[in-house]
Amino acid sequence: MTNKIMKWVSWSVFLAFLAVYPKLFGIYYTNVFVTFAIFALYAVTLNLLLGYTGLLSFGHAMFFGAGGYGTALVLTHMKGVSLSMALMTGFLSAVGLALILCPIMVRVSGTAFAMLHLAFGQLMYVLSLKLRSITGGEDGIGGFPIPSFTIPGIVFVNMKAPENFYYFAIAVLGASIWMLWFFTKTPFGSIQVGVRDNAMRIDYLGFKVPQTKAVVYIVAGGFAGVAGSISAMFHNLVSADGALHILNSFVPVMMTMIGGIGSFFGPIWGAAIFQVIEELTSRYTQRVELVVGLILILVIMFTPMGFVGILRSIKQKWTTYKIRRKS
Amino acid sequence: MNILETKGLYHDFSKLQVLFDVNLQVKEGERHAVIGPNGAGKTTLFNVITGTYHPSRGQVFFKGKEVTGARPHEMTRLGMGRSFQITSTFGRLTAFQNIRLAILSKKGIRFQFFRKVDSMQAITEETDQVLKRINLDRERNIPASMLSYGKHRALEISLALATDPDLVMLDEPTAGMSKDETHYAVQLIRRLTEGKTLVIIEHDMDVVFSLADRITVLHYGQILATGSPFEIRENQAVKDAYLGALEV
Numbered sequence: 001m002t003n004k005i006m007k008w009v010s011w012s013v014f015l016a017f018l019a020v021y022p023k024l025f026g027i028y029y030t031n032v033f034v035t036f037a038i039f040a041l042y043a044v045t046l047n048l049l050l051g052y053t054g055l056l057s058f059g060h061a062m063f064f065g066a067g068g069y070g071t072a073l074v075l076t077h078m079k080g081v082s083l084s085m086a087l088m089t090g091f092l093s094a095v096g097l098a099l100i101l102c103p104i105m106v107r108v109s110g111t112a113f114a115m116l117h118l119a120f121g122q123l124m125y126v127l128s129l130k131l132r133s134i135t136g137g138e139d140g141i142g143g144f145p146i147p148s149f150t151i152p153g154i155v156f157v158n159m160k161a162p163e164n165f166y167y168f169a170i171a172v173l174g175a176s177i178w179m180l181w182f183f184t185k186t187p188f189g190s191i192q193v194g195v196r197d198n199a200m201r202i203d204y205l206g207f208k209v210p211q212t213k214a215v216v217y218i219v220a221g222g223f224a225g226v227a228g229s230i231s232a233m234f235h236n237l238v239s240a241d242g243a244l245h246i247l248n249s250f251v252p253v254m255m256t257m258i259g260g261i262g263s264f265f266g267p268i269w270g271a272a273i274f275q276v277i278e279e280l281t282s283r284y285t286q287r288v289e290l291v292v293g294l295i296l297i298l299v300i301m302f303t304p305m306g307f308v309g310i311l312r313s314i315k316q317k318w319t320t321y322k323i324r325r326k327s
Numbered sequence: 328m329n330i331l332e333t334k335g336l337y338h339d340f341s342k343l344q345v346l347f348d349v350n351l352q353v354k355e356g357e358r359h360a361v362i363g364p365n366g367a368g369k370t371t372l373f374n375v376i377t378g379t380y381h382p383s384r385g386q387v388f389f390k391g392k393e394v395t396g397a398r399p400h401e402m403t404r405l406g407m408g409r410s411f412q413i414t415s416t417f418g419r420l421t422a423f424q425n426i427r428l429a430i431l432s433k434k435g436i437r438f439q440f441f442r443k444v445d446s447m448q449a450i451t452e453e454t455d456q457v458l459k460r461i462n463l464d465r466e467r468n469i470p471a472s473m474l475s476y477g478k479h480r481a482l483e484i485s486l487a488l489a490t491d492p493d494l495v496m497l498d499e500p501t502a503g504m505s506k507d508e509t510h511y512a513v514q515l516i517r518r519l520t521e522g523k524t525l526v527i528i529e530h531d532m533d534v535v536f537s538l539a540d541r542i543t544v545l546h547y548g549q550i551l552a553t554g555s556p557f558e559i560r561e562n563q564a565v566k567d568a569y570l571g572a573l574e575v
Binding site: 186188190193197198201206209 | 377398399404409429432438447
């Protein structure tokens with residue numbers, strides 16, 4: 001009972017904090033937080049493949065990019081598109097891409113999976129550079145109108161104000177992360193983890209392995225598209241280098257590794273740590289990746305379960321300490 | 328009635344013939360042991376029947392229906408359960424989560440996205456019952472890879488049984504077990520397969536003669552003899568090829 005109350009209290013405190021955050025920290029840090037939240041969702045979708053299904057992707061950026069370009073294109077070329085429609089277009093573009101690729105991708109694993117994604121990711125990158133008439137080449141697509149959030153006659157919120165966009169982005173990204181968390185807790189989620197541990201036995205238990213992987217793949221791709229869509233609207237820009245570049249495929253992998261691969265919340269921690277490092281180091285140097293790379297090496301050498309691994313071992317030491325003091 | 332039947336089954340691994348014209352018949356309700364020296368093709372026979380491999384030639388019938396080349400999940404859904412010679416569980420999942428996967432399969436819960444699996448009381452209860460029956464209730468929350476060898480084998484066998492199959496195929500369930508563990512495992516198998524048809528690969532002749540009421544001897548990929556334990560013990564060809572060597 002007290003546990004339940006504690007849960008409610010901590011959730012309300014957390015939500016209240018999110019609500020007053022823009023007032024407390026100003027526009028700059030509000031935008032930093034939105035960036036963090038975008039990458040948190042993006043990294044969580046990657047971890048759905050990596051941590052939960054055992055599939056390492058080096059081309060996750062193509063889904064992020066599909067979401068971004070989908071949203072940007074529909075906002076540029078169609079009039080009267082609502083905010084939710086723009087978001088939906090981004091989501092569905094990424095889902096579409098995942099649907100096209102999944103017949104191949106669910107039948108490979110390990111290195112082949114990683115390399116095929118590297119290849120397709122680079123293909124998307126080159127396509128976005130070459131198909132200038134559609135994608136705007138290196139310049140990307142920018143300056144498209146950002147629709148307001150409206151419920152006719154009741155609410156009208158202008159999304160051009162950073163604070164308003166913050167609430168919209170946090171709501172969408174938070175809800176997406178919650179949905180993915182719930183996804184991992186369903187019966188399907190437990191079958192998915194079974195595929196990671198022993199796909200052959202899952203087959204022998206009566207589950208279809210390729211179909212299971214396909215669902216995970218489409219969900220992971222689609223929600224990476226949501227992150228990309230929000231990112232495109234946030235920056236009012238989507239470009240080949242910003243969304244589809246290979247570094248953007250490595251970023252969520254690094255976030256997941258640093259945060260902790262074995263837990264749902266690890267990638268979120270990873271995204272936060274990433275954001276903090278970037279904030280701190282970019283004051284002194286342009287070479288943010290150098291610092292991040294160094295930290296990644298240290299994490300892999302000393303704490304393979306990442307930041308969450310450190311938290312867990314501290315918690316364990318604390319409980320054994322308490323038990324010892326009692327006896 | 329034959330619950331399982333193979334007709335003229337052949338299998339080869341790139342020119343290496345492993346199975347020659349295997350005609351196996353398993354009657355409903357019987358306990359059928361497949362024995363034979365190492366490399367006789369026992370596990371390959373299992374793999375061809377349960378869907379790991381597609382046979383090069385021949386047919387497999389299960390419950391009177393042809394199932395040649397059916398995939399493992401199809402065989403499981405038709406009512407076949409299979410355990411492995413080399414333990415093959417979900418290492419990072421707890422004993423409870425391992426068995427729960429089998430229970431989910433049994434209930435046909437596959438693409439269910441709108442409920443938490445932990446909140447499914449009926450599933451949890453049934454899983455706990457299975458754990459209790461196999462004496463693993465105290466190890467409920469231990470990852471499978473951390474279980475003792477005997478307990479891990481028990482989990483392996485129960486994964487095959489927890490989907491409630493009509494035909495159970497056990498591939499050397501007592502492999503690597505001590506005498507005590509073997510004795511316990513035999514009792515467990517006997518208890519859990521009550522009323523089911525059992526096909527078992529086994530090297531330990533004590534286990535075979537105490538569990539089986541029909542025996543098939545496989546030798547270089549061919550069936551040497553099939554019969555009751557008594558008939559097999561008295562069969563001259565079997566003695567020459569296999570049993571004689573064991574009794575020395």
